[in-house]
Amino acid sequence: MARNSKKTIITCAITGAIHTPTMSDALPYTAEDIAGQAIDAAQAGASILHLHARRPSDGGVSIDPDTFRAFLPRVKQATDAVINISTGGSLNNTIEERIAPALAFSPEMCSMNMGSMNFSFHPLAGRYTDWKHDWEKDYVENSDTYIFRNTFADIKNAATQLAPHDIKFEHECYDVGHLYNLKFCMDIGLFKAPIFIQFIFGILGGIGPEVDNLVFMKRTADRLFGEDYRWSVLGAGGSQMQLATTASQMGGNVRVGLEDSLFISRGELAQSNAQQVQKIRRIVEDLGCAVASPDEAREMLGLKGGDRVSF
Template sequence: MTKKQRTIITCAITGAIHTPTMSDALPYTADDIAAQAIEAAEAGAAILHLHARRPQDGGVTIEPNAFAAFLPRIKQATDAVINISTGGSLKNTIEERIAPALKFSPEMCSMNMGSMNFSFHPLAKRYDTWKFDWERDYVAQSDTYIFRNTFADIENAAKALAPHGIKFEHECYDVGHLYNLRFCMDIGLFKAPIFIQFIFGILGGIGPEIDNLIFMKRTADRLFGDDYHWSVLGAGAAQMSLATTASQMKGNVRVGLEDSLFISRGKLAESNAQQVTKIRRIIEDLGCEIASPDEAREILGLKGADSVAF
């Protein structure tokens, strides 16, 4: 019998875009981040992609101590692969953004593959009142942000993190980022096999159409051959449809409240686990199987949970 495909589900728990006003389900205290991460793993997420928040008001923080408040708890309660973001705040240097990964030496961390306009300012018009004072300006002024990831930034991050044996989730928001990644491989910064996260639907990046997914996949095939694994992140309303399509193209998927606050059109998700449960059901109903954390480690060639520093 033909062996069924194993699909890796990543769950991005809280991120740095959405704010507490937008959803009561968005976790920002260490207790809530840990609880939702553990529930997402129990629902079937093999990888947990993690950002930190200020517990008093939900603001974005990249302070290592904020990660320390929940990382050991998640590791103790689940065998999921922990992936620490190096995106963090759009206003910080790359040295500041990689500090948590340097301190905790996770199995995985994100690696953004190019600079871009990165905006979510249209969301500011949806709310008349805000839970915390910082939220409105943070959202409304995102049209002034440039998400900086120069070649020098990428090289500095890659070299600093290389001794830790971390597998990168190469986040590619547009087709040019794939060429950036190929260049970085050619100069020796990254070695095959690599793991690419195709990202669709962020204002400033490539749009969330299936034609674009096919185009990105064909481009990656041409640039990397068989030397890569891939996953799809669809932002907002594109989350479930693009994840479903990716799973049927033998790709992997990413869901979570970082990427979308909704479970269906117009209905807010109750938790990260609810999104994981939904995409798992879709994947299994369509004849595939989800990967366990240990299967994800084998597929991606990870160093193992016993080699992290938390």
């Protein structure tokens, strides 16, 4: 399963938990805007929609299932896309709180972070002087104090509670050690092959966004998992399109979206998530690859199907 596939899966991460409303007017945070941008991204070619929730009043991060409930049914009714619910949520919440939306809605996929790490975006604070909402500046500035906790106990807790829901995990690996964590967890029976790995590059606290690092992560995964995995690449910030393009030519899948980068090109803010999907789709197809439909993505990843979710 690790080798070249005939189709490239595009995941779009719609809003995330890093960027704030001040940073881009395009960043969605109301239920209407999250749903609208998710639907547009699916129509543009994203077969998987990676979803976080936000407080509709001021754009702050929310992991309350009720905030997800305000947009999940609308997205499902309007698209056939695979819905992937984040379990990353806020860096300040417990694993029990972070998996609550996935437990409530039993999606086809959800993220699973494979190790604890420093996770900071505090350098962004220096780019802005006027903030739209009171919470934003402190949230960004203080991220240099954050530890993104994902202990082995946390991973086991999440995997055990979510196992009855037959959810496929997007195993988010921010550094090479996370691949070894994942292998250990497979060896003790927490996860079964085939697995889906998201290689993540460019987060402060994780591995850097160089192509050499992508090649190294891929070679390590090949050694650890053989044919028993599919993979995708997330490049944060300015590395988004470059690494996605490279991954597609290496036989991998790609992830874009305003969660990962607010830009469509150097110095130019993206107008929407769909614009990023359109760009990477054009690149992938121009380079001779075909983009997977939602049902093709389901087959490639062995998903349970959209008829078995709880929203």
